[in-house]
Amino acid sequence: MNPTNCKYTKDHEWARIEGKIAIIGISEFASKQLGDVVFVDVPQVGTELVKGKTLGVVESVKTVSDIFAPLSGKVIERNAALEGEPAKVNEDPFGSGWMIKIELSDPGEVSDLMDVKEYEEHCAHSEH
Amino acid sequence: MANYLPNTPEEVKQMLATIGVPDIEELFREIPASMRLNRPLDLPEGLSEAETAQKLQDLSEQNFGADELSCFIGAGIYDHRIPLVLNHLLLRGDFFTAYTPYQAEIAQGTLQAIYEYQSLMCELTGMDIANASMYEGATAFAEAANMALVHTNRKKLVVLETVHPEYRAVTEGLVRHLGVDVVTLQVEDGVIDATRVAEAVDGNTAAVMLQYPNFFGCLEDVAAICAIAKKAGALSIVSTYPVALGILTPPGEFGADIVTGEGQSLGIPMGFGGPSLGFMAVRDPLMRKIPGRISGCTLDNRGQRGFVLTLQAREQHIRREKASSNICSNQALMALNATIYMALLGREGMREVASHSMQKAHHLKKELSKLTGVQIPFSAPFFNEFVIQVPNAAKVLKKLESEGILGGFLLETFYPRFKNHILVAVTEKRTIEEMDLYKHLLGGLSA
Amino acid sequence: MKILEPLLFELSVDGRRGYTLPKLDIPESDPADLLPATYIRKELKLPSISEIDCVRHFTRLSRLNYCVDVGFYPLGSCTMKYNPKINEDMARLPGFANLHPYQSEGTVQGAxxxxxFLEHAICEITGMDACTLQPAAGxxxxxxxxxxxxxxxDRKRNKTKxxxxxxxxxxxxxxxxxxxxGYQVVSLHTDARGGVDLNDLRAHLAPDVAGLMLTNPNTLGLFDENIEEIARLVHSxxxxxxxxxxxxxxxxxxxxxxxxxxDVVHVNLHKTFxxxxxxxxxxxxPVGVKKHLAEFLPSPKVTFDGKKFKIVRKCKGSIGPVRSFLGSFGVLVRAWTYIVSLGGAGLKDVSSHAVLNANYMMRRLQKRYALPYDRHCKHEFVLSGKPFAEKxxxxxxxxxxxxDExxxxPTIYFPLIVEEAIMIEPTETESKRTMDEFIEVMLRIADEAVNTPEKLKAAPIKTPVGRLDEATAARKPDLNYFKGRGSPPGNASV
Known part of the structure; x- marks a missing residue:
């Protein structure tokens, strides 16, 4: 189930907004498409992200996929646990499989993202 | 005409009937007439096995190799002894006619051998992770430069002139298109002083690139140079000669970040320079940046230990234009060759080959330095290769050749300022008689 | 944990030896007298193994492999044809195997x-004017x-490319x-007939296009009939x-x-030859080029003045060396042996039979597998396993x-544009009987996919190992015995 308190992109990233902070990860749909995630590469704390630009990559056994920044801002925390246990992205994509926290530079961008209903329609369309 | 096409005319007829075409020609009809080759290929007629073998034999006999001449040439390729057992194992069709081990269930032989190879190369070089092989020494070195540029996101390479000139040229050729500044430091006494490296390295330097033992056979201050690179946030890339590491401190212990090299010395015939074996080994943090195939240990669904190609997302067949390299085919069979060689020689044998080569080289250098007219230009410590200076070096080499000795490599081929300098290599294979003859002949020519 | 074959390191016993050198024939000296102490290695943890243990180890490993000498490799794009044994004998002739790359030209005239000769043969086969044998792989x-x-x-100072x-x-x-x-890659669509989509090509055609890379026949095994127009457009x-x-x-x-x-072509000696x-x-x-590109070929070059063959190191206009020395000479000997054996007419027969074999298999297999592009193929074809997805x-x-059979x-999941792709290339060296055996098995597997899909999911069961845990291999990499000990995570018993 896609949480209702998250916003989504068409590339299957999610962002949970808490004031000026956003927590970012990839959706369950994306983690299923990828299969067993084996490695997650996210930027160092302090990196400035630009909405829509590549922020890192997620690797599964047989494929690799770019992760795009859903919003602009500065990285303030990365999920260090993913280094040792990338499987968390498959097991709990919206919880312990989160990737980074950023401090938003333009909170207005949030309105560009999809809500859960729009996102689920988008997924249904991608799956055909 | 060879017997490689098994189907009989009758079978061909049956197959055409199944397809529903009158003849083979029909299957090529979509090739536009304007681009059809309307004549036979202009190549000689095919030959029987015996005739083919004779033709190749005749060609091979126009060459005079190290089986007939005593080889004192090194410069990257060395005439070491090769255990006879090796070829018997290597020629097993199960190894040499196998495909790349993508179907791990039916390729455990190759995959386990690669894992063993990786482990042996790590131990020999003092590194954490080795890949399954690169093409040869020069491309391995160049790919390491490329890796450093990507990893550091910097645009400058500091290269020591004491690196094999062909390796440097290949590296420059690879990075030429990427707007990279390549700074080459000139050799002094057979080596390059670390303080000069420190002057050249700055915050934009992606890597410091050196060779150990270097092209002149000398030993650089690897530890100091690696430390300089590290301090500047650059990577240190060391190209090495694996046989030498039987006795020399491994580059990894000196702090190298990437170790590459030419593995021909590990039981591979000189073969006019190829196919040989490129190798690359790195430290753990570069694990997902290293190019090429890697075999990893895991379990199968029956609880057995097994091996499988892993970290494949780095590779071109998955990442396409974002891959860490374009390498696909590597030198798997040559890596197996090196693995069998190291297994046969073992700890003691590897030490002995290195030790004998070094002792013989030092012996010959001492003997040659006694001759009138022979100068020894460099005083830096060396392994099994050294430089002599003699009048009319090109003529001297020619004369030695006519007496059955390949006397060395003329340095001015690549270093015009080193006129009449000869680079002499000595392996464990050279005998006291060959060295005495070398000294005797050179004494007559140089005086 | 069951172990099929111990690792070299697990076979090691201190004191064993697999090879002995001749006695040192000069007065022995201590390495410490020849080198400063900092350069002398303290520890070398290589294994010590007897000759027979070594022979058995690698022989047993070899028996865990599948290979062309054992059976059929229907691997699309890989051209896994028979590797003639004579090639190996020729490559090992002492006059070829024992040459140093820096010997004088006079001592290597045969090489x-x-x-x-091989450069000329490749030019004749590919229709090019000049060739380099340096590149080490495709x-x-x-x-x-x-x-x-x-x-x-660059020569034309055209910076827009x-x-x-x-x-x-x-x-x-x-x-x-x-x-x-350093080029930016632009991907072109494939049209309904399996060729380059000309409209898409036209849409991307601009002064910034440096070139187009193409296989023809392409990776679907189909000959692109529009090649003349494609060439005209790109050249325009x-x-x-x-x-x-x-x-x-x-x-x-x-x-x-x-x-x-x-204008430029590379050939794979380890496939075609x-x-x-x-x-x-x-x-x-090897890479062949048309006349207008010949000067750019890598140096050094091999030349012939009518009497002697020479190695020319300084070549004006050249891109310089792309590797050390002149090429993978031993591979060149094998390829030349093959060309000498077959001759010009023989090489044409090779292609005729490669194409005949592929079409035969395609027509028989399309009865049970989807064939996305239904036209005569060349040396390979692509099926789809999509019909079985519902099972x-x-x-x-x-x-x-x-x-298990x-x-x-075959090559699978490539090319990427065909879902559940199965890419088959029989090559000319397979007989009708071998292909028939394979086809029968493929048809039977299609039945199984419908009736007993669990049998496919469980496969393979007869191979030395079963499906491997690739996720763990990549998540917790054990790539080096000296760190991982060949004891994979999840294994409690070692």
């Missing part, structure tokens, strides 16, 4: 002659070819090589046409890349089931 040939293309545009066009069906090495050469913006020779086995003696309008794959290499990827069967399962799997 240089062989290289000269991908290395691609890189070399692209560096030549770059040199051509930044893009290389590559069809979406192309080999992964194509975009990787172009990127390594001063782009160059690059031929990926991976599929040359389909057309020898019938047509030539040079006659199709290509029968040199063995060796478990992943060595390959060799939960993937192409991977079909591939694994084949292993004593066959290698």
């Amino acid at each position: 240089l002659a062989l290289m000269h 991908a290395h040939g691609e890189l070399t070819g692209l560096m030549i293309i770059k040199a051509y545009h 930044t893009k290389i066009l590559i069809p979406d069906a192309g080999h992964g090495t194509n975009p990787a090589s172009a990127a390594l050469c 913006v001063d782009g160059l046409l690059y031929y990926d020779g991976a599929n040359l086995n389909a057309i020898m003696g019938w047509t030539r890349p040079g006659d199709m309008g290509f 029968s040199t063995p794959h060796g478990g992943g290499g060595p390959g060799s990827g 939960g069967v993937k192409t991977l399962d079909i591939a694994k089931r084949l292993l 004593g066959f290698h799997a």
Whole structure:
């Protein structure tokens, strides 16, 4: 189930907004498409992200996929646990499989993202 | 005409009937007439096995190799002894006619051998992770430069002139298109002083690139140079000669970040320079940046230990234009060759080959330095290769050749300022008689 | 944990030896007297193994492998033909195997002659004017070819050339090589007949196009009939046409890349010219070019003045060396032996039979497998395992089931544009009987996919190992015995 308190992109990233902070990860749909995630590469704390630009990559056994920044801002925390246990992205994509926290530079961008209903329609369309 | 096409005319007829075409020609009809080759290929007629073998034999006999001449040439390729057992194992069709081990269930032989190879190369070089092989020494070195540029996101390479000139040229050729500044430091006494490296390295330097033992056979201050690179946030890339590491401190212990090299010395015939074996080994943090195939240990669904190609997302067949390299085919069979060689020689044998080569080289250098007219230009410590200076070096080499000795490599081929300098290599294979003859002949020519 | 064969390190016993050197025949000296102490290694943890243990270890390992000498490899794009034994004998002739690359020209005339003959043969087969034998593999040939293309545009001081066009069906090495050469990669669509979508090509045609990389026949095994128009279009913006020779086995003696309008071509000696794959290499990827690009070929070059063969190191205009020395000479000897054996007419027969075999298999297999592009194929064809998806069967399962039947799997999931792709290339060296056996098994597997899909999911069961845990291998990499001890995570017993 896609949480209702998250916003989504068409590339299957999610962002949970808490004031000026956003927590970012990839959706369950994306983690299923990828299969067993084996490695997650996210930027160092302090990196400035630009909405829509590549922020890192997620690797599964047989494929690799770019992760795009859903919003602009500065990285303030990365999920260090993913280094040792990338499987968390498959097991709990919206919880312990989160990737980074950023401090938003333009909170207005949030309105560009999809809500859960729009996102689920988008997924249904991608799956055909 | 060879017997490689098994189907009989009758079978061909049956197959055409199944397809529903009158003849083979029909299957090529979509090739536009304007681009059809309307004549036979202009190549000689095919030959029987015996005739083919004779033709190749005749060609091979126009060459005079190290089986007939005593080889004192090194410069990257060395005439070491090769255990006879090796070829018997290597020629097993199960190894040499196998495909790349993508179907791990039916390729455990190759995959386990690669894992063993990786482990042996790590131990020999003092590194954490080795890949399954690169093409040869020069491309391995160049790919390491490329890796450093990507990893550091910097645009400058500091290269020591004491690196094999062909390796440097290949590296420059690879990075030429990427707007990279390549700074080459000139050799002094057979080596390059670390303080000069420190002057050249700055915050934009992606890597410091050196060779150990270097092209002149000398030993650089690897530890100091690696430390300089590290301090500047650059990577240190060391190209090495694996046989030498039987006795020399491994580059990894000196702090190298990437170790590459030419593995021909590990039981591979000189073969006019190829196919040989490129190798690359790195430290753990570069694990997902290293190019090429890697075999990893895991379990199968029956609880057995097994091996499988892993970290494949780095590779071109998955990442396409974002891959860490374009390498696909590597030198798997040559890596197996090196693995069998190291297994046969073992700890003691590897030490002995290195030790004998070094002792013989030092012996010959001492003997040659006694001759009138022979100068020894460099005083830096060396392994099994050294430089002599003699009048009319090109003529001297020619004369030695006519007496059955390949006397060395003329340095001015690549270093015009080193006129009449000869680079002499000595392996464990050279005998006291060959060295005495070398000294005797050179004494007559140089005086 | 069950172990099929111990690792070398697990076989090691201190004091054993597998090889003995002759006694040192000069007065012995202590390494410490020859080198400063800092250069002398303190520890070397290599294994110590007896000769017989070593022979058995590698023989037992070899028996865990599948290979051409054992059976059929229907691997699309890989041209896994028979590797003639005579090639190995010729490569090991002492006059070839024992040459040092820096010997004087006078002592290596036979070797240089062989290289000269092979260059000419490759030019004749591909319709090119000049050739280099340096590149060590197909991908290395691609890189070399692209560096030549770059040199051509640089010579014309054309700085606008930044893009290389590559069809979406192309080999992964194509975009990787172009990127390594500093080019931006633009992917072109495939049309309904399986060729380059001309409209898409026209849409991307601009002055910034440096070239287009193409295989023809392409990776679907189909000959692109529009090649003349493609060549005209690319040349109209001063782009160059690059031929990926991976599929040359389909057309020898019938047509030539040079006659199709290509400017640069690489060939894979380890595919078309029968040199063995060796478990992943060595390959060799000579590059041929048309006259207007000849000066850019890598140095050093082998030349012939009518009397003597020479090695020329300084070549004006050249992109310089792309590797050390002159090439993978031993592979060149094998390829030349093959060409001498077959001759010009024999090479054409090779392609005729490769294409005949592929069409025969395609027509029989399309009865149970989907055939996305239904036209005569060349040396290979692509099926789809999609019809079995509703039973939960993937192409991977079909591939694994084949292993239990004593066959290698076809190439799967490539090209990327065909869902659940199964790519089959029989090569000319397989007999009708071998192909029939394979076809029968494939048809039976199609039945199983419908009736007993669980049998496919469980496969393989007869191979030395079952399906491997690739996720753990990549998540917790054990790549080095000295760190991982060959004891994979999840294994409690060691």
